[in-house]
Amino acid sequence: MPQTRTVAVVVGSLRKASFNRKMAQALCAIAPEGLKLEIVEIGQLPHYNQDDDADPPAASAAFKQKIAGVDAVLFVTPEYNRSVPGVLKNAIDIASRPYGKSAWSGKPAAVMTVSPGAIGGFGANHHLRQSLVFLDMPTLAQPEAYIGGASDMFDESGALKKPETKQFADKFMAAFAAWIERTAKAA
Ligand SMILES: Cc1cc2nc3c(=O)[nH]c(=O)nc-3n(C[C@H](O)[C@H](O)[C@H](O)COP(=O)(O)O)c2cc1C
DSSP, rough: OOOOEEEEEESSSSOOOHHHHHHHHHHTTTOOEEEEEOOOTTTTTTOOOOGGGGGGGGGHHHHHHHHHOOOOEEEEEOOOOTBBOHHHHHHHHHOSSSTTTSSTTOOEEEEEEEEESSSTTHHHHHHHHHHHHHOOOOOOOSOEEEEEOGGSSOOOTTTTTOOOOOOHHHHHHHHHHHHHHHHHHHO
């Protein structure tokens, strides 16, 4: 029986009715056995300021500690202006510093982008991956998860409406679980 792996789910939208948050909640609900997913909030974080590296604000320190304590990270984010929303980049920067003491380092990751638009946040997905390379986070390559058409994706309770989206979500989570085990073995 493989050990339980903890996964921080970081959502790149602060909007109350966020499609990405709904997707993150749906992924938490279908997590395969052996994965324990928890949404780690980023809306309370102050702007990153390098002057604070020696004595960071309490909310930033708590966020970094939370990330340091998990086995893996799942990013579920919208695309803003073909890139990563500022709130998400801010959270990534906060837990990455001081230099050499990043909380992200070595943790396996996966990226899903969700958008009402047709190209499913492709630009944000790949801009985020650029940061994850620098942060030394081995990131799931396949299946790629650019989820378009989000406006018609969730029912009133927030559940996924279409069987094909559910099937894809299951496949994505199974691949991520396998990826986490693979990277743990390789470490
Ligand atoms: C500042 C801003 C920039 C946006 N830029 C893009 C974009 O580049 N690509 C895209 O597909 N959608 C873009 N959108 C639309 C978002 O995909 C849409 O608002 C989506 O619902 C945001 O995700 P959420 O529902 O999780 O909050 C943008 C929205 C905002 C507010």
